[in-house]
Amino acid sequence: MVAAFLRSCLWLLASSIAVLAAEADDGHKRIHLRTHSLTSPYLDSDMQSRWWDFGADTVIRADQYVRLTADRPSQAGWIFSRVPLTATNWEIEVEFSIKGAHNLYGDGMAMWLTKQRGMSGQVFGHTDKFEGLGIFFDTYKNNRPGVTFPYIMAMMGDGQTEYEKHTDGKSNELDGCSARGIRNAHVPTKALVTYFADKNLTVALQYKNEDEWTPCFSIANVKIPSVAYLGFSAETGELSDNHDIISVETRNMYQPAGGSTDSGRGGNRGGSRRGRNGRNEGGGWGWFFVKVLLFVMAVGGSYVGYTMYRANQRPRY
Numbered sequence: 001m002v003a004a005f006l007r008s009c010l011w012l013l014a015s016s017i018a019v020l021a022a023e024a025d026d027g028h029k030r031i032h033l034r035t036h037s038l039t040s041p042y043l044d045s046d047m048q049s050r051w052w053d054f055g056a057d058t059v060i061r062a063d064q065y066v067r068l069t070a071d072r073p074s075q076a077g078w079i080f081s082r083v084p085l086t087a088t089n090w091e092i093e094v095e096f097s098i099k100g101a102h103n104l105y106g107d108g109m110a111m112w113l114t115k116q117r118g119m120s121g122q123v124f125g126h127t128d129k130f131e132g133l134g135i136f137f138d139t140y141k142n143n144r145p146g147v148t149f150p151y152i153m154a155m156m157g158d159g160q161t162e163y164e165k166h167t168d169g170k171s172n173e174l175d176g177c178s179a180r181g182i183r184n185a186h187v188p189t190k191a192l193v194t195y196f197a198d199k200n201l202t203v204a205l206q207y208k209n210e211d212e213w214t215p216c217f218s219i220a221n222v223k224i225p226s227v228a229y230l231g232f233s234a235e236t237g238e239l240s241d242n243h244d245i246i247s248v249e250t251r252n253m254y255q256p257a258g259g260s261t262d263s264g265r266g267g268n269r270g271g272s273r274r275g276r277n278g279r280n281e282g283g284g285w286g287w288f289f290v291k292v293l294l295f296v297m298a299v300g301g302s303y304v305g306y307t308m309y310r311a312n313q314r315p316r317y
């Protein structure tokens with residue numbers, strides 16, 4: 001009883017602080033989405049994951065990574081969320097690692113927001129003719145003259161169009177960027193993917209230095225299907241690499257009612273994302289005091305409740 005009471009107090013306090021910290025410097029509130037986040041040890045006690053499904057050659061090492069493919073030929077693996085990502089605007093920060101021992105390597109990995117889930121196939125380990133968004137981290141150049149690899153690109157599948165493998169998806173490409181050094185990097189490699197429904201999709205990468213985000217691309221008028229599963233997959237052929245997912249952090253983003261507008265802060269992406277946990281000068285403190293007040297009331301209420309409970313527990317004669 002006392003333990004449960006203390007736990008709920010702590011929870012209330014923690015959630016007050018979490019809400020305070022969730023507001024970033026660009027006028028959007030961010031809420032952590034447990035359903036689409038993934039961190040070590042990845043699995044529950046029964047060796048399952050409540051929110052993620054994985055298959056094919058994927059191997060999980062609880063203390064280190066979700067390995068989509070090992071550095072061996074002809075591997076393919078995937079991991080997909082069990083529930084669709086229904087948030088309108090979101091931000092996904094994924095830490096991954098592409099590394100291997102060979103001078104020639106491939107083929108790459110992909111991040112997905114598709115209607116299909118857990119279907120092995122020919123596009124970086126996921127099914128072709130997918131419907132939704134694919135972001136490819138392509139490490140092996142088949143035929144794209146003049147383009148430096150690794151190459152990161154986005155494709156919006158309509159459920160019918162095939163990924164054009166022999167040109168590395170050139171005809172399917174919405175936009176992309178080269179990221180030399182993203183493989184076997186010295187710093188943790190990360191991608192930050194931001195989506196505002198029906199407005200834009202932005203990708204920034206960390207691979208040069210820690211806390212340095214390099215803008216990759218930003219595409220306007222992107223429409224991801226409203227029911228889409230978040231997933232990652234990878235594949236090797238004759239050439240191989242370890243393709244690992246280290247962590248996934250997904251946040252729902254929304255504009256607080258009466259909050260500041262985006263204008264004047266629109267350029268805030270890519271290189272200057274630090275201070276996300278900083279508090280917003282306007283609005284943040286008012287909420288905080290409301291939360292503290294609620295917290296104090298909850299503590300008081302619980303204490304009264306507990307006292308009454310104890311009074312009732314006493315033996316009556």
Ligand SMILES: *[C@@H]1O[C@H](CO)[C@@H](O)[C@H](O)[C@H]1NC(C)=O
Nearest residue numbers: 196199200202218262266267
């Ligand atoms: C994308 O759209 C959102 C919402 O309108 C806006 O705040 C943001 O600045 C836009 N991002 C880019 C890169 O245009």
